[in-house]
Amino acid sequence: MECPFQIINWNAHFAYRSAKGLPMNERILISGASIAGLTLAHWLARHGFTPTVVERAPAPRSGGNGVDVRDNAVEVVERMGIMPRVRELATDVQGMKFVDAADRAVARIDTQDPASVEIMRGDLAALLHEVTDVEILFGDSITGMEQDDDGVTVTFEHAPARRFDLVVGADGMHSNVRRLAFGPEERFVQFKDHYFAFADTDASLGEDRWVTMFNTPGKMTGLYRSGNHAQAKAYFIFRSAQLEYDHRDVGAHKRLVSEVFGDDSSWRTRELLDAALADPDFYFDALAQVRMGSWSNGRVALVGDAAWCASPASGAGAELALVGAYRLAGELAAAGGDHRVAFARYDAVHRPLVDKKQQIGANVRLMVPRTEGGRCLRDTVARLPLMKAIGAVERRVQARNARPLPEYTPAR
Numbered sequence: 001m002e003c004p005f006q007i008i009n010w011n012a013h014f015a016y017r018s019a020k021g022l023p024m025n026e027r028i029l030i031s032g033a034s035i036a037g038l039t040l041a042h043w044l045a046r047h048g049f050t051p052t053v054v055e056r057a058p059a060p061r062s063g064g065n066g067v068d069v070r071d072n073a074v075e076v077v078e079r080m081g082i083m084p085r086v087r088e089l090a091t092d093v094q095g096m097k098f099v100d101a102a103d104r105a106v107a108r109i110d111t112q113d114p115a116s117v118e119i120m121r122g123d124l125a126a127l128l129h130e131v132t133d134v135e136i137l138f139g140d141s142i143t144g145m146e147q148d149d150d151g152v153t154v155t156f157e158h159a160p161a162r163r164f165d166l167v168v169g170a171d172g173m174h175s176n177v178r179r180l181a182f183g184p185e186e187r188f189v190q191f192k193d194h195y196f197a198f199a200d201t202d203a204s205l206g207e208d209r210w211v212t213m214f215n216t217p218g219k220m221t222g223l224y225r226s227g228n229h230a231q232a233k234a235y236f237i238f239r240s241a242q243l244e245y246d247h248r249d250v251g252a253h254k255r256l257v258s259e260v261f262g263d264d265s266s267w268r269t270r271e272l273l274d275a276a277l278a279d280p281d282f283y284f285d286a287l288a289q290v291r292m293g294s295w296s297n298g299r300v301a302l303v304g305d306a307a308w309c310a311s312p313a314s315g316a317g318a319e320l321a322l323v324g325a326y327r328l329a330g331e332l333a334a335a336g337g338d339h340r341v342a343f344a345r346y347d348a349v350h351r352p353l354v355d356k357k358q359q360i361g362a363n364v365r366l367m368v369p370r371t372e373g374g375r376c377l378r379d380t381v382a383r384l385p386l387m388k389a390i391g392a393v394e395r396r397v398q399a400r401n402a403r404p405l406p407e408y409t410p411a412r
């Protein structure tokens with residue numbers, strides 16, 4: 001029978017690559033072509049590796065709300081040469097506005113931050129795709145992985161089986177690679193008592209450059225209005241016990257959101273819900289976090305939401321993905337491709353930032369107060385000029401404590 005894999009003498013192969021100054025473990029499969037996966041592929045290719053990306057969707061996924069490119073993530077994007085484009089496409093949102101049922105603003109919080117640029121998630125993914133010239137297998141997914149001393153044999157839903165030296169899961173909170181290499185989702189994903197949904201809606205409904213939020217106890221209906229886009233995003237968050245549903249069944253997601261908000265005729269909830277339910281790119285998920293003691297298992301590692309999802313309430317998903325992917329590629333380059341050294345270093349250097357960003361309690365209380373009293377208190381506090389001063393101090397402290405982003409150079 002014909003062997004489906006190339007037979008290679010790996011010791012001779014590594015000796016040859018090392019003599020030529022090329023990294024070992026150069027063939028790296030990445031699952032997921034979103035923020036983490038594309039950034040990782042870009043930097044691995046620049047460091048001399050040969051990444052291949054497999055993405056379940058037929059093309060780069062374009063949906064999503066505004067995401068922040070902040071602090072060290074700005075430097076990563078700068079070094080990729082796309083920061084001017086990110087600034088051109090910035091949403092230019094000024095802040096959050098809380099309204100009453102008559103659409104009167106009861107409080108506003110200015111969230112503008114000179115250390116951060118907000119861009120629509122889909123725009124950022126498209127820019128990363130443009131500057132990442134690697135093999136991408138769209139419309140496919142890994143079905144199995146067998147590790148041995150020399151590499152990983154990977155089987156796919158559609159493509160023929162292939163050998164890779166390393167595999168990285170950048171396939172989001174419900175990571176397929178994590179399930180195959182580390183165990184079932186329930187061991188790592190911690191539900192944070194809420195669900196959320198985003199979808200396109202009519203831009204004329206929202207105030208330009210403001211995120212408008214309306215609360216009833218345990219629920220929030222919102223409207224995200226960028227200064228640079230013809231469209232607006234409707235969004236919904238609700239407090240709930242954990243629900244059973246298929247996380248890939250958009251019809252089921254729409255039914256769940258309809259059950260919670262369908263009877264609600266306050267503020268603009270009805271209009272926003274109708275628009276959201278008509279959007280085929282309706283995005284729904286649990287507010288949850290991924291917590292893992294280690295982000296690698298042998299020749300398999302994780303990056304982005306697959307490894308440490310901090311949830312949209314952190315406002316840090318893109319930042320963590322950009323910086324984490326840059327560091328993972330850099331540590332592999334610095335270790336000459338030795339995954340044992342690189343994966344341990346990557347964990348050590350990136351984990352402190354992840355731990356900090358996973359502290360989201362106050363953000364959730366701010367966006368979705370549980371009671372009417374909680375909402376009144378939130379609005380009162382949000383009106384105090386003190387809020388702006390606290391934000392500025394926080395940003396100054398963060399900037400002072402920020403560790404510079406290393407320049408990684410491949411070991412030769």
Ligand SMILES: Cc1cc2nc3c(=O)[nH]c(=O)nc-3n(C[C@H](O)[C@H](O)[C@H](O)COP(=O)(O)OP(=O)(O)OC[C@H]3O[C@@H](n4cnc5c(N)ncnc54)[C@H](O)[C@@H]3O)c2cc1C
Nearest residue numbers: 032034035036056064065141171172176304305312317321
């Ligand atoms: C369509 C979409 C919209 C989003 N909208 C928002 C938003 O509005 N606000 C927010 O804070 N965060 C949003 N997120 C999440 C946000 O992108 C992440 O928190 C953050 O940017 C980290 O990105 P990531 O690359 O680790 O994961 P993700 O952005 O979740 O990307 C994971 C990628 O893996 C792919 N994938 C999943 N399963 C498989 C599989 N079995 N095989 C191959 N590929 C697979 C997915 O299609 C996706 O492209 C969204 C994600 C997506 C995919």
